[in-house]
Amino acid sequence: xxxxxxxxxxxxxxxxxxxxxxxxxxxxxxxxxxxxxxxxxxxxxxxxxxxxxxxxxxxxxxxxxxxxxxxxxxxxxxxxxxxxxxxxxxxxxxxxxxxxxxxxxxxxxxxxxxxxxxxxxxxxxxxxxxxxxxxxxxxxxxxxxxxxxxxxxxxxxxxxxxxxxxxxxxxxxxxxxxxxxxxxxxxxxxxxxxxxxxxxxxxxxxxxxxxxxxxxxxxxxxxxx
Amino acid sequence: xxxxxxxxxxxxxxxxxxxxxxxxxxxxxxxxxxxxxxxxxxxxxxxxxxxxxxxxxxxxxxxxxxxxxxxxxxxxxxxxxxxxxxxxxxxxxxxxxxxxxxxxxxxxxxxxxxxxxxxxxxxxxxxxxxxxxxxxxxxxxxxxxxxxxxxxxxxxxxxxxxxxxxxxxxxxxxxxxxxxxxxxxxxxxxxxxxxxxxxxxxxxxxxxxxxxxxxxxxxxxxxxxxxxxxxxxxxxxxxxxxxxxxxxxxxxxxxxxxxxxxxxxxxxxxxxxxxxxxxxxxxxxxxxxxxxxxxxxxxxxxxxxxxxxxxxxxxxxxxxxxxxxxxxxxxxxxxxxxxxxxxxxxxxxxxxxxxxxxxxxxxxxxxxxxxxxxxxxxxxxxxxxxxxxxxxxxxxxxxxxxxxxxxxxxxxxxxxxxxxxxxxxxxxxxxxxxxxxxxxxxxxxxxxxxxxxxxxxxxxxxxxxxxxxxxxxxxxxxxxxxxxx
Numbered sequence: 276x277x278x279x280x281x282x283x284x285x286x287x288x289x290x291x292x293x294x295x296x297x298x299x300x301x302x303x304x305x306x307x308x309x310x311x312x313x314x315x316x317x318x319x320x321x322x323x324x325x326x327x328x329x330x331x332x333x334x335x336x337x338x339x340x341x342x343x344x345x346x347x348x349x350x351x352x353x354x355x356x357x358x359x360x361x362x363x364x365x366x367x368x369x370x371x372x373x374x375x376x377x378x379x380x381x382x383x384x385x386x387x388x389x390x391x392x393x394x395x396x397x398x399x400x401x402x403x404x405x406x407x408x409x410x411x412x413x414x415x416x417x418x419x420x421x422x423x424x425x426x427x428x429x430x431x432x433x434x435x436x437x438x439x440x441x442x443x444x445x446x447x448x449x450x451x452x453x454x455x456x457x458x459x460x461x462x463x464x465x466x467x468x469x470x471x472x473x474x475x476x477x478x479x480x481x482x483x484x485x486x487x488x489x490x491x492x493x494x495x496x497x498x499x500x
Numbered sequence: 501x502x503x504x505x506x507x508x509x510x511x512x513x514x515x516x517x518x519x520x521x522x523x524x525x526x527x528x529x530x531x532x533x534x535x536x537x538x539x540x541x542x543x544x545x546x547x548x549x550x551x552x553x554x555x556x557x558x559x560x561x562x563x564x565x566x567x568x569x570x571x572x573x574x575x576x577x578x579x580x581x582x583x584x585x586x587x588x589x590x591x592x593x594x595x596x597x598x599x600x601x602x603x604x605x606x607x608x609x610x611x612x613x614x615x616x617x618x619x620x621x622x623x624x625x626x627x628x629x630x631x632x633x634x635x636x637x638x639x640x641x642x643x644x645x646x647x648x649x650x651x652x653x654x655x656x657x658x659x660x661x662x663x664x665x666x667x668x669x670x671x672x673x674x675x676x677x678x679x680x681x682x683x684x685x686x687x688x689x690x691x692x693x694x695x696x697x698x699x700x701x702x703x704x705x706x707x708x709x710x711x712x713x714x715x716x717x718x719x720x721x722x723x724x725x726x727x728x729x730x731x732x733x734x735x736x737x738x739x740x741x742x743x744x745x746x747x748x749x750x751x752x753x754x755x756x757x758x759x760x761x762x763x764x765x766x767x768x769x770x771x772x773x774x775x776x777x778x779x780x781x782x783x784x785x786x787x788x789x790x791x792x793x794x795x796x797x798x799x800x801x802x803x804x805x806x807x808x809x810x811x812x813x814x815x816x817x818x819x820x821x822x823x824x825x826x827x828x829x830x831x832x833x834x835x836x837x838x839x840x841x842x843x844x845x846x847x848x849x850x851x852x853x854x855x856x857x858x859x860x861x862x863x864x865x866x867x868x869x870x871x872x873x874x875x876x877x878x879x880x881x882x883x884x885x886x887x888x889x890x891x892x893x894x895x896x897x898x899x900x901x902x903x904x905x906x907x908x909x910x911x912x913x914x915x916x917x918x919x920x921x922x923x924x925x926x927x928x929x930x931x932x933x934x935x936x937x938x939x940x941x942x943x944x945x946x947x948x949x950x951x952x953x954x955x956x957x958x959x960x961x962x963x964x965x966x967x968x969x970x971x972x973x974x975x976x977x978x979x980x981x982x983x984x985x
Contacts, residue, residue: 359790359794360794360844360846364803378779378783380776380780430819456815456819458819458846458849458850459846460791460846460849460850460853461784461787461788462819462857463853463857463919464823464857464860464861466819466820466822469822469823469825470819470822472822492773
């Protein structure tokens with residue numbers, strides 16, 4: 276992926292750029308709003324990572340608004356030290372696609388970038404999702420693995436659907452909380468892990484090839500590879 | 501003296517007195533005017549009618565007849581009740597109760613107010629002069645001076661009223677001023693004591709419930725809040741110092757040891773991972789504190805929407821039920837039907853989640869946790885979580901909601917000691933309270949929302965199926981939008 280990082284903190288920039296390059300991405304970076312604005316509107320990027328508070332007259336949110344007004348639809352991930360729910364809503368309203376609070380784990384950033392780039396490819400219209408021999412029909416709300424139907428609770432179905440939409444990508448616990456349960460807080464204990472293991476019991480237990488994998492220090496991945 | 505004049509009460513009472521006088525005069529003036537007009541009009545009408553009647557007598561019976569008539573009337577009436585005078589063409593008296601034709605009456609017939617000499621006393625009179633046929637003159641009049649005492653009484657009364665008003669007003673003003681000054685001074689003294697740093701002072705209140713009393717109560721409420729906030733900040737600073745120092749100290753020693761001993765790569769990476777976990781713990785505490793601070797400021801009230809409390813609780817139960825199963829704990833949900841509160845869905849969900857999480861943490865294997873949502877008869881809403889775990893002794897109950905407080909029971913369990921503080925802060929933000937009671941055995945924690953927090957009428961997100969979905973682990977709805985955010 277070709278990514279743009281607009282961030283004024285040198286240390287964060289170095290850490291993110293290095294990590295993203297190691298993950299096989301190309302990264303441009305700008306340390307002020309003006310340059311960021313220029314790069315974002317002149318180069319094609321897969322995802323833009325935008326810090327909210329930038330030096331100079333241009334702040335992150337107004338860059339996003341300007342880009343959206345000029346018809347630029349590149350997915351944007353907002354990085355911010357402001358963790359209030361209200362701030363998050365403000366960020367998403369301005370045209371950002373996701374919001375990550377500093378300090379963050381690198382795995383979280385990477386997973387969210389992957390999810391954003393996939394989203395921009397427009398996979399939302401599919402009605403049947405497939406990973407290996409696991410099939411999910413979004414219209415009849417049925418899941419089948421091989422020949423066998425799998426009975427799922429509504430929330431389990433939603434969890435599986437989210438994992439399948441992001442098949443082959445790491446999905447973090449926070450992403451699951453936000454997207455499957457719409458919970459924007461830390462539930463203290465790792466309840467998400469228990470939900471995953473219950474789901475795993477249903478889709479993987481009796482099959483030779485496990486599809487739902489745990490990625491250490493990051494989250495989970497549904498994959499057939 | 502200048503201090504007295506400048507004082508509010510003085511200005512107020514002075515103003516009221518002036519106002520009262522103006523009102524009194526405004527009231528008296530039309531009365532006076534109407535009285536004058538009515539009396540004068542009536543008087544001239546009567547005099548004209550009288551003159552007319554006498555003229556008719558003259559026309560019918562001639563001079564002699566009229567003379568007899570006048571003499572009879574003068575003889576019958578009280579002295580000076582009516583002035584009557586008949587004179588010939590040279591103004592010589594023929595009949596009447598005046599010694600001679602008065603010089604003060606003008607020549608032409610008409611109505612005049614003149615000074616007359618009535619039996620040796622000069623008096624103001626109203627007279628009607630009429631010219632009779634054959635050059636005779638007729639004078640009919642009335643002594644106005646008889647009404648003078650009435651006028652005098654009117655003015656005396658008005659003056660007296662003004663005097664009484666002024667005296668009572670000034671006296672009242674002084675008394676009220678003293679009473680109010682006494683109370684204001686006591687308020688001032690209390691506030692000065694508080695300014696000097698002793699926040700425990702409270703304004704004196706009485707049961708009267710008047711404006712000053714209400715103000716005092718309000719200020720006391722504010723002081724309670726400020727005191728609590730300041731204590732909160734003090735406690736939090738202490739607790740932060742303690743609770744953050746521990747993981748930071750661990751982190752520091754870990755890193756320092758790493759730098760000193762330079763162990764094998766594998767060991768180094770393991771240590772680094774552990775260091776990251778330490779930092780995550782610190783970040784977690786910070787996030788919890790930030791969330792608390794965010795709630796405490798009350799800013800989030802702007803984002804309140806109608807929240808279905810029973811749905812929200814059912815979802816939380818569903819969310820935590822796999823964790824309960826894993827621990828072999830029965831997690832159940834009970835609700836009296838659809839219940840709504842005006843609130844922040846994220847915070848309410850987090851609060852309910854915290855309560856369930858706490859209960860699951862402390863209840864033993866095979867125990868049970870029950871989540872209840874009730875709409876009481878008085879309209880108040882209760883969201884409660886009850887467990888049959890070890891419970892909390894009564895002496896500990898007020899402490900567990902304090903920030904960073906961790907009871908003896910919680911030693912060895914994960915958590916930073918902010919869970920219940922957050923629940924309490926959320927309840928408070930929504931105008932509710934947090935209640936910890938015994939569940940015999942176990943603990944029952946309830947968030948109580950006042951009737952005002954609940955709003956009648958059903959919001960759009962509710963369908964009939966959800967009304968019935970009070971089952972243990974089955975909130976039917978899975979579409980997004982149940983928790984608007």
